[in-house]
Amino acid sequence: MGKTIAQKIFEAHTRDTPAPGNVVLDLDVVMCHEITTPIAINDLVARGMDRVFDPAKIKVVIDHVTPSKDTKTATQAKILRDWARRQQIRDFFDVGANGVCHALFPEKGFIRPGYTVIMGDSHTCTHGAFGAFAAGVGTTDLEVGILKGVCSFRVPETLRVNINGLMPKGVSAKDVILKIIKELTVNGATDKVMEFHGEVVAAMSMEARMTLCNMAIEAGGTCGICMPDLVTAEYLWPFIKDNYPTIDAAVADFAKWHSDSDCVYAGEFNLEISELVPQVTYGFKPDEVKDVTAMEGTRIDQVYIGSCTNGRIEDLREAVKIIGGRKVADGVRGILSPATPAVFNQALAEGIIQQFMAAGFCVTNPTCGACLGMSNGVMAPGEVCASTTNRNFNGRMGKGGMVHLMSPLSAAAAAVTGKITDPRPFLD
Amino acid sequence: MKTFGGPAIGLDRNDINTDEIIPAKYLTENSKEALKPYILEDLKLPGFDPASEALKQAKVIVTRANFGCGSSREHAVWVFEVNDINVVIGESFARIFRQNMFNCGMLAVELKKEEIARIFALGDGLNIGVDMTTNQVKACSAKGEVTVTFELNAFDRDLVLAGGWLPYADKKY
Numbered sequence: 001m002g003k004t005i006a007q008k009i010f011e012a013h014t015r016d017t018p019a020p021g022n023v024v025l026d027l028d029v030v031m032c033h034e035i036t037t038p039i040a041i042n043d044l045v046a047r048g049m050d051r052v053f054d055p056a057k058i059k060v061v062i063d064h065v066t067p068s069k070d071t072k073t074a075t076q077a078k079i080l081r082d083w084a085r086r087q088q089i090r091d092f093f094d095v096g097a098n099g100v101c102h103a104l105f106p107e108k109g110f111i112r113p114g115y116t117v118i119m120g121d122s123h124t125c126t127h128g129a130f131g132a133f134a135a136g137v138g139t140t141d142l143e144v145g146i147l148k149g150v151c152s153f154r155v156p157e158t159l160r161v162n163i164n165g166l167m168p169k170g171v172s173a174k175d176v177i178l179k180i181i182k183e184l185t186v187n188g189a190t191d192k193v194m195e196f197h198g199e200v201v202a203a204m205s206m207e208a209r210m211t212l213c214n215m216a217i218e219a220g221g222t223c224g225i226c227m228p229d230l231v232t233a234e235y236l237w238p239f240i241k242d243n244y245p246t247i248d249a250a251v252a253d254f255a256k257w258h259s260d261s262d263c264v265y266a267g268e269f270n271l272e273i274s275e276l277v278p279q280v281t282y283g284f285k286p287d288e289v290k291d292v293t294a295m296e297g298t299r300i301d302q303v304y305i306g307s308c309t310n311g312r313i314e315d316l317r318e319a320v321k322i323i324g325g326r327k328v329a330d331g332v333r334g335i336l337s338p339a340t341p342a343v344f345n346q347a348l349a350e351g352i353i354q355q356f357m358a359a360g361f362c363v364t365n366p367t368c369g370a371c372l373g374m375s376n377g378v379m380a381p382g383e384v385c386a387s388t389t390n391r392n393f394n395g396r397m398g399k400g401g402m403v404h405l406m407s408p409l410s411a412a413a414a415a416v417t418g419k420i421t422d423p424r425p426f427l428d
Numbered sequence: 429m430k431t432f433g434g435p436a437i438g439l440d441r442n443d444i445n446t447d448e449i450i451p452a453k454y455l456t457e458n459s460k461e462a463l464k465p466y467i468l469e470d471l472k473l474p475g476f477d478p479a480s481e482a483l484k485q486a487k488v489i490v491t492r493a494n495f496g497c498g499s500s501r502e503h504a505v506w507v508f509e510v511n512d513i514n515v516v517i518g519e520s521f522a523r524i525f526r527q528n529m530f531n532c533g534m535l536a537v538e539l540k541k542e543e544i545a546r547i548f549a550l551g552d553g554l555n556i557g558v559d560m561t562t563n564q565v566k567a568c569s570a571k572g573e574v575t576v577t578f579e580l581n582a583f584d585r586d587l588v589l590a591g592g593w594l595p596y597a598d599k600k601y
């Protein structure tokens with residue numbers, strides 16, 4: 001019987017099988033940020049276990065609130081910073097070099113096909129875009145990961161998601177994943193790996209695949225996974241060129257991870273997207289999704305373009321198609337947060353930042369910021385935000401605020417009209 | 429064998445997320461104790477008041493499906509732990525939340541939809557005992573009593589007995 005990519009990765013990393021259905025995996029990468037790691041560090045210190053299993057496999061960033069905004073966040077950053085220095089962790093990213101973890105670490109080439117990756121962050125599923133098994137975990141799992149380089153998992157089943165058709169104009173990976181979450185609901189993929197297939201996924205860039213995998217957790221998924229292929233190899237080439245004679249050799253090697261044609265899936269979900277229109281959330285759950293046309297005219301106070309979902313260069317290029325040469329509507333606050341310094345620099349070089357500023361946007365440094373309501377654009381009660389982030393939970397971007405999740409194009413259209421707006425007519 | 433239980437409170441809704449259990453703005457706290465006053469602060473549920481005496485007394489939470497969905501924050505487990513709640517009984521849990529509970533040596537008990545409905549039907553003044561020797565949940569109130577059996581994965585049981593994943597892993601790996 002064939003195996004899924006997740007089964008192959010699990011087999012290659014199994015350290016122990018403590019009970020039927022439970023495995024303990026060896027980890028290739030443990031990623032850390034300043035919100036969930038400091039308590040783990042403090043606990044390890046208190047237990048007299050202030051060690052790390054392998055400093056080269058630990059990647060650290062201060063990204064959620066940076067530069068620090070108050071004593072508490074400064075203390076979190078300091079605990080992480082001091083620890084990274086003490087443990088001689090080379091891949092540590094601080095002010096000036098930092099950005100949103102799930103955008104920054106892939107850019108650095110840290111994630112490879114077949115890897116096992118954990119982080120104390122639910123959107124770790126993003127990295128499955130590279131054909132890795134990457135899962136969000138809590139602080140205790142992170143702590144054990146840091147100390148021992150292992151993590152326990154229930155063996156997940158796999159849900160195969162086939163995305164076919166032609167991507168319509170004005171529709172993006174964000175709209176596709178919102179539609180999938182709507183259909184599967186917020187726990188439709190709980191305890192499952194979501195394997196993305198189909199001609200649409202094959203044609204997607206790594207950026208778009210990351211957007212897709214990023215929101216797997218919003219359907220409850222343990223990880224989103226795409227099959228590593230030529231697109232993956234080209235993206236990773238600067239980092240792997242010494243390991244392979246040619247890109248084709250890398251692609252051929254990556255294929256060993258692909259799910260076998262006779263593997264067993266827990267379920268299959270098909271989506272035909274040729275008729276898909278831009279999607280927007282309307283409630284406090286990410287599966288409360290409607291066509292943008294059904295939401296048109298909803299008044300907004302703020303637009304937020306950024307985050308690990310849609311703060312990459314492609315997202316900014318999309319948004320500027322509508323922002324460029326226009327103005328943010330009266331009474332609306334536009335906030336752009338490029339996800340990493342490299343994205344920021346590239347957007348500067350292409351004149352994108354300048355066009356956002358000319359339109360009246362505030363451009364922040366790379367950070368999570370308003371995405372989780374901790375800085376840089378927290379809303380007042382009763383306010384409404386059109387946002388390219390991934391969570392619309394009650395209070396997420398500020399107590400009493402309402403978040404409508406959407407694509408960068410839809411957010412840009414909302415910025416210039418002051419209302420939820422179908423972006424497609426702007427593209428004619 | 430450990431026993432768990434005491435006064436219980438019902439949170440009668442599906443999909444209660446981690447932002448409702450402990451809002452992100454409190455994630456800047458560097459100790460578990462500091463989270464204590466903020467338990468379920470943003471949970472909007474008819475008749476539920478996070479400042480109520482019933483919540484203060486509670487040692488057990490009963491809820492519906494997909495409890496603890498959303499972020500990976502273990503703060504959502506710690507905020508229960510520091511409020512002396514160490515059992516959550518529900519129809520199903522989000523993966524990370526469930527794992528965090530067992531990693532902290534606490535219990536996330538999954539029961540069938542009908543069984544949860546029978547417990548909710550007992551109304552207020554609920555008291556629940558969880559026996560890990562017999563794998564039984566006993567719920568009672570002035571209205572009556574419900575006893576149901578639950579399944580506990582062998583590894584999860586070992587984590588509870590070891591006092592969590594860190595002591596378990598430290599001994600074994």
Ligand code: SF4
Pocket residue numbers: 064100101102121123307308309367368371372389390
């Ligand atoms: S950008 Fe938002 S969702 Fe992504 S890691 Fe940061 S806080 Fe989490």
